[in-house]
Amino acid sequence: MREIRHGYLVVEGCSNCNARSSFFSTEPVAPIDEYQEGKHHWINLGSSQAVKFDLECDGCGKVVVLDDMMGLMLSTCEDQRCEVARTAAEGGPGTWVYVALCADSTHASGKCVTEASVAALAEYFNANIKAADKEIVILPCIKCRSIDLCRGIVIADAGLAEMY
Numbered sequence: 001m002r003e004i005r006h007g008y009l010v011v012e013g014c015s016n017c018n019a020r021s022s023f024f025s026t027e028p029v030a031p032i033d034e035y036q037e038g039k040h041h042w043i044n045l046g047s048s049q050a051v052k053f054d055l056e057c058d059g060c061g062k063v064v065v066l067d068d069m070m071g072l073m074l075s076t077c078e079d080q081r082c083e084v085a086r087t088a089a090e091g092g093p094g095t096w097v098y099v100a101l102c103a104d105s106t107h108a109s110g111k112c113v114t115e116a117s118v119a120a121l122a123e124y125f126n127a128n129i130k131a132a133d134k135e136i137v138i139l140p141c142i143k144c145r146s147i148d149l150c151r152g153i154v155i156a157d158a159g160l161a162e163m164y
Helices: 083-091 115-127 158-163
Strands: 002-014 020-025 035-037 040-056 071-075 095-101 135-140 152-154
Touching: 020 040, 040 071, 040 115, 040 152, 071 083, 083 095, 083 135, 095 115, 115 135
Parallel strands: 095 135
Antiparallel strands: 002 020, 002 040, 035 040, 071 095, 071 152
């Protein structure tokens, strides 16, 4: 991991069109501003402590910049209509499913955390697992049935990889 930044995952919603927007803030206190931006009237929907980082290969020096990821969430979802919950159930007790959260949780823009970012995260976290029955699965938040209803714990500690 490199460029580790501690802060907040801030979620806003537009009261006019129900759009959702998330961003990462490194301010000492999570912003709660309400503001107008064109046709949008943004209100604060909440925030969680979070950590952002990029990845760098120790061997070749390749850097994966994770600008498209606003945070990681350990899924605790049990809604079997949700692909994230089904993936966790199919994987068994040694499988931990994390959701890579993007800036546009409604996905109206058609964008989410890229496959390249998800693959790099999965490779990084699985490389440090010592137990044969453990696996980390990373899914982009577009796989959640509804990110507003999806349950999980937003990761606020860069020591995630040291848990195994």
